[in-house]
Amino acid sequence: MSADDLLNLLTQGIFVLIFVGTATKALQRRTRANLDIALLFGAFALIIFISRITTALGIDSNPQLGALASSLLMTIPFLTLRLVEDFAGVPLWLLRVGHLGLIASVVTLFLLPPPVPGMVAVLMVAYFAGLELYAAGAFVRQTQATNGLTRRRMQAVALGSVFLGLLLLVALGQFFAPGLNDLWSVVSHILGLLCGISYAIGFSPPFLLRRAWQEPELRAFLGKAAELPRLPDTPSIVRALQRGAANSVGAPWATILLWDEFTQRLYLPSPELPPRLEVATRVAATVQPLERSRQTGDGRTIAGRVFAEQFPIFTDDAARDDPDHAEGYRAYQARAIMAAPITAGEQRLGVLTVYAPRAPVFAEDDLALVQLLARQAAVILESRALIDEAAQVRAREEATRLKDDFPLQRLMI
Numbered sequence: 293m294s295a296d297d298l299l300n301l302l303t304q305g306i307f308v309l310i311f312v313g314t315a316t317k318a319l320q321r322r323t324r325a326n327l328d329i330a331l332l333f334g335a336f337a338l339i340i341f342i343s344r345i346t347t348a349l350g351i352d353s354n355p356q357l358g359a360l361a362s363s364l365l366m367t368i369p370f371l372t373l374r375l376v377e378d379f380a381g382v383p384l385w386l387l388r389v390g391h392l393g394l395i396a397s398v399v400t401l402f403l404l405p406p407p408v409p410g411m412v413a414v415l416m417v418a419y420f421a422g423l424e425l426y427a428a429g430a431f432v433r434q435t436q437a438t439n440g441l442t443r444r445r446m447q448a449v450a451l452g453s454v455f456l457g458l459l460l461l462v463a464l465g466q467f468f469a470p471g472l473n474d475l476w477s478v479v480s481h482i483l484g485l486l487c488g489i490s491y492a493i494g495f496s497p498p499f500l501l502r503r504a505w506q507e508p509e510l511r512a513f514l515g516k517a518a519e520l521p522r523l524p525d526t527p528s529i530v531r532a533l534q535r536g537a538a539n540s541v542g543a544p545w546a547t548i549l550l551w552d553e554f555t556q557r558l559y560l561p562s563p564e565l566p567p568r569l570e571v572a573t574r575v576a577a578t579v580q581p582l583e584r585s586r587q588t589g590d591g592r593t594i595a596g597r598v599f600a601e602q603f604p605i606f607t608d609d610a611a612r613d614d615p616d617h618a619e620g621y622r623a624y625q626a627r628a629i630m631a632a633p634i635t636a637g638e639q640r641l642g643v644l645t646v647y648a649p650r651a652p653v654f655a656e657d658d659l660a661l662v663q664l665l666a667r668q669a670a671v672i673l674e675s676r677a678l679i680d681e682a683a684q685v686r687a688r689e690e691a692t693r694l695k696d697d698f699p700l701q702r703l704m705i
Contacts, residue, residue, distance in 0.1 A: 306488035311337040366397040369423035424457035438542035452490030527561040608651035632666035
């Protein structure tokens with residue numbers, strides 16, 4: 293087996309493994325982003341399957357199979373554009389260009405006999421490379437709004453899209469400079485392998501790599517955690533935890549609802565107003581109409597289900613899953629929600645909820661991070677409760693001492 297064949301086989305194996313992993317994830321959690329990722333790598337897998345079958349059966353020159361494989365290849369930039377739309381949004385005109393370009397490419401490939409005329413081939417390569425490079429730019433921009441594991445994965449995916457776009461430009465070089473086919477072949481195989489590795493790291497990173505990427509944000513969060521129980525009051529601690537959680541996940545805002553045993557409800561603490569009025573900060577106030585209506589002990593709402601079932605929840609459409617408060621979610625652009633219980637041992641303390649206008653691409657990793665942050669919040673809030681309890685004990689002891697000393701003082705007088 294030559295070096296080129298080995299590189300080609302390795303690249304194909306990586307893409308097939310990514311498809312298996314992403315398809316399994318899509319079946320487990322059927323979000324639009326997961327489905328689009330599975331479709332993207334399903335197209336890669338089908339192209340590889342057709343290539344291996346035609347090679348094994350010696351039917352490389354079959355025009356219908358060639359047109360089918362090429363059409364699948366042209367769906368890749370369109371599916372990548374759909375993935376960008378899932379997490380960042382895409383201008384309407386560009387979506388229409390993607391649709392029209394895909395339709396025109398498929399019709400051309402099936403109607404025109406191979407090889408495709410030169411100018412048509414140039415336009416198809418430009419369409420493919422342009423959309424892929426746009427997607428790479430969108431992934432890069434998204435890294436500025438995210439942190440930790442999600443940022444690293446976005447960077448890897450962006451790099452994979454760049455390599456894929458360059459791969460198509462190399463194909464254009466093969467068309468205009470066929471005398472350098474050996475060079476183009478080596479470069480294309482290397483770019484294909486780098487693309488596969490980048491996509492594998494981005495879409496299916498190994499466990500140890502995921503842990504390594506998560507550690508900086510967790511260390512930063514934990515570095516401040518030791519100081520939080522000493523803040524003046526619980527609402528101050530809650531606000532600090534909310535900011536830390538939002539920054540760690542890369543979300544616009546987060547809230548912490550605490551459980552009140554007396555009223556049997558969750559509330560959003562505030563230093564300015566009584567707990568039942570619950571207006572803490574400007575960010576918290578924007579979601580207050582949602583939270584105030586959440587009598588979450590009955591488990592009818594998203595946060596209520598999390599608290600009642602003690603199980604984290606992710607939803608990519610909060611209005612659909614909590615229709616009673618759909619208007620509030622839409623008004624404050626809280627489309628996606630990740631929530632985890634804040635629990636210390638058997639004691640239920642509250643719920644950490646992270647809001648975002650769009651569902652994150654890597655929701656499972658973000659939800660796992662929210663769970664870690666919720667567990668740390670439980671430790672911090674429990675420490676604060678112990679500090680408050682110790683202060684109350686000391687106050688009672690001092691009051692008792694003063695009461696006992698008062699008769700003696702009167703006798704001395």
